[in-house]
Amino acid sequence: EVQLVESGGGLVQAGGSLRLSCSASGFIFDDYAIGWFRQAPGKEREGVSAISNSDGGRNYADSVKGRFTISKDRAKNTVYLQMNSLKPEDTAVYYCAADPYGSSCRPWRYLEIWGQGTLVTVSS
Numbered sequence: 053e054v055q056l057v058e059s060g061g062g063l064v065q066a067g068g069s070l071r072l073s074c075s076a077s078g079f080i081f082d083d084y085a086i087g088w089f090r091q092a093p094g095k096e097r098e099g100v101s102a103i104s105n106s107d108g109g110r111n112y113a114d115s116v117k118g119r120f121t122i123s124k125d126r127a128k129n130t131v132y133l134q135m136n137s138l139k140p141e142d143t144a145v146y147y148c149a150a151d152p153y154g155s156s157c158r159p160w161r162y163l164e165i166w167g168q169g170t171l172v173t174v175s176s
Contacts, residue, residue: 079150147168
């Protein structure tokens with residue numbers, strides 16, 4: 053069964069940090085790009101960061117550059133999102149998704165493999 057499971061969300065004060073994990077199973081992890089997306093109440097889902105399948109190329113939304121870092125552990129089939137200097141506007145449900153396109157993660161509308169999401173709440 054193809055599956056992505058996120059963990060690591062929670063409540064944190066502004067300026068704090070969290071590390072999200074996305075654990076993959078049921079598919080060849082190294083063949084897929086993995087992306088992190090988030091959706092705040094009343095807003096559209098948006099891309100946060102992604103990491104490619106092979107060379108580990110990374111990209112970030114402008115709103116999180118310099119604060120968030122994406123990485124992956126191939127041995128554990130897991131992608132991480134380290135989030136530092138969190139702001140109240142980072143509050144959202146965070147999802148990871150897998151893209152067989154591989155070299156990059158396409159916009160969320162094109163993706164079919166998703167985790168269940170993990171809630172991040174940043175208090176001011």
